Amino acid sequence: MPTLATVKKGQRFNVKQVSTSAITSKLVEMGLYVGQEVEVLFKAPFGDPIAVNVGGYVLSLRLNEAELIEVA
């Protein structure tokens, strides 16, 4: 299933689910709750990390953090 690590830039999605992990509670606290509007804006030179618009502000995520966010 598509995650923030796999989707293309410039397209809007909604958070479907955040996979369980040691950092899940932190991700959700940053606004990545189920239903939130997200969009990948740009990526760092090695493709990692990526910058994501999360409901109006910009959050940079490592790929291993982004792949926990399932989107639809």
Place this chain on the structure above:
Amino acid sequence: MKYNKIALVGNPNTGKTSLFNALTGLNQHVGNFPGVTVDKKSGNLKIDTHTLELIDLPGTYSVYPRSMDEKVVYDIFSSNTHPDYPDAVCVVVDASNLERNLLLFTQIYQLGLPTMLVLNMSDVAFRKGKKLKLELFQQAYPEAAIVQTNARLGMGLDRFRKALSLGLPERTKTNITLIDVEALEDQTQDTEKRFQEIQALLGDVQTIENKSINKKKVNRLETLFVHPIWGYGLFLLMLMALFQLIFSLASYPMDLIDLAFGNLSAWVQSTLSQGVLTDLIANGIIPGIGGVVIFIPQIVLLFLFLGILEETGYMSRVVFIMDRLMRPFGLNGKSVVPLLSSAACAIPGVMASRTISNWKERLITILVAPLMSCSARIPVFTLLISLVIPKKTIFGFMNLQGLTFFGLYALGIVSALLISIVLKWTIKSKETSMLMLELPDLRLPRWKNVIITVFDKAKIFLLDAGKVIIAISIVLWALGTYGPSEKTNKAVKSIPFPIEKSAEAKSDYDKQVAAVKFENSYIGILGKAIEPVIKPLGYDWKIGISLITSFAAREVFVGSMATIYSVEADDEETKSLLSKMKEAKNEQGAPIYTLASGLSLMVFYVYAMQCMATFAVVKRETKSWKWPIIQLVYMGVLAYVASWIVFQIFS
């Protein structure tokens, strides 16, 4: 007015610090939270005739922590018996980003303390087309005093004060206790629930004029900052500029400070009557204080630079592009600046590592920073290179001496990276490494914030590290001035008094006396005592003495050598010192300074942690003796082993 202690909380990048600075000005001081390495920033706030303590807590997105800094916030609010549990709390919120900000606010609001909600950055909200129906909004949080401010422009501060003066609304709802800090799933559930409520509320009370305003267009500057070529290029340029600043620009005030303290010392010596106390003041205390003050220009410049990077928001872009490169070494994107600054001087470099919130990443940065050959080593390298490296050119254009210089720097940098990897695997940490970093809007720096930070850092250095440095300087002075009197007197008597009554002969005699006195002082004795230990590295007791005095500052090596070889301390010093050292022979009649021993000594200086000013600063930043001692030992061992290997290879 019943509040004595008020806590200021809020997300990072909400202007909380601007508000704090605007309210407390220079009446702030940095203290300690019990048992942790986090700095406690508090200031005096005067409301009417009453002075209360305003504590600026670390910025956090939620009361549940992701780092040691943030845990302080959790600890304070989780128990009303905590020494810093406040009488009231002000939550600073970014009005243009209400959804995310209200998470922390609702968590704090429900604790039942007298609460103020500071709606800051309303101008940004306005620009983004976001309008708030204030009355409806207030109804959702009836027991909170809502105050609108624009801390950047200093607006709304009077409203803030008035709200406190009138007294915050009484609380009637029962206190809700915080979820256990380890119960992550419960926290997640709670957070989800809160966001549902916040979303519903904002749907009713907030209007966004241009729905597509949520669609962020990436601006040109942003694209430049994260570009694979221009992004790194620009950053490299900034680092070079920083290096130049700390290296050369700082040298002007530093030379002035040197001169001033030198003159003061001489004046004291000539004005006060001869004696122990005068000597202590002129040669122990004054140089000791001078040795501390001389770091101030570099600290000021570095933190000015850093402050601007942070305030403009550029720093988070630096972290963004450096993260992938630094991660394999257990370092953080933010480690670059401290490490690079350490190539000029590790003191401000180590202090700058405080911006790294992850404890392990910060610790590793601090532990390897002194390996980036600092500028104090340059006089030592220069002297030794001229002594043992031939002035040859290889491959047609590469100067051998320059190459050696470069090689020493490279050795330091490569070692730093390798040791980072080792530390990454050996240091255990409970904090999970995460990035999850907000990229705030790029903006012009708020100069007041920058200046206050610079002031703060300088103050911390002067008071904390300063004490240790002065103490050790005085000890070294005593050890270098005093020695067993019998032995010293005998040695001085054995120098033939000049027959010629010329000034030159007298000066020559004086220098020899000084050399002999130094040799027979306690430091001299120490030097001779460690000779067997350092002989395998190719050194003799004269070098041994200078190794010890280098603890005051590495560049003291040259001065000490000059004294020992009875060379006058003036411009001709290096030349005459060089020739004396070239002629120096050991008991077997072989030259002491050979390629092997020279290189060995250079490598020793790359690795050994001799600068006690660094030791003092590391102790301060890690708030313990453990880490600076570990650093001293590992670098010492590294220095010894590496020098030994080099000596064996080249001899």
